Amino acid sequence: MSLTKTHPLYLTCGSSPFESSKAVVQGRYLSGRGRLENLTKSWDPTNKEGYCLLCKPHSDNPHLASLAHMLLPGGCEMLCDARLFMFEFINSYLVPRPHLFQLLKTCLGDDNTFVHFMLDCSTIPEVIKFRQETGSDEILESLFYISRPYVYKLHIVRKRILGL
Secondary structure: OOOOOOOHHHHOOOOOHHHHHHHHHHHHHHHOOOOOHHHHOOOOOOOOOOEOOOOHHHOOOOOEOOHHHHHOOOOOHHHHHHHHHHHHHHHHHHOOOHHHHHHHHHHOOOHHHHHHHHHHHHHOHHHHHHHHHHOOOHHHHHHHHHHHHHHHHHHHHHHHHHOO
16 A cells, blocks of 8 residues: 555445445554454453354354455355345346456455455456556446455345344
């Protein structure tokens, strides 16, 4: 990240206040300041282990509340419907943009790249190469248009379930 240039995460929001608020949420998770139990375990006496508060009451084997647990398919069971809704959104977005399909297939292939893509797609080597080949910044706008609502939707649904 540069101290002199605005990150593409924020540049691709345009002038929309709603897109900007989604980018702020995404930026918090990207910087490690997203309020997950894995972060709050150091000062929350009720959950010193950092277990996911969504899974804990419904599971004999609770999971640590991490970004991967929140974002990945197969992660938190309580966010499954929100993830499915967002995958339908992504699929409908890709129908008129088939040139993005192979790039997304590559970027969403493994778990680490999936989380990385959802938080900051602009630093993934395949995305950088694709941008250089096409010479277009519209690629980043399209990719952040996919990742920004994904992270935001899961964040909001999680907060709603927890009553925050």
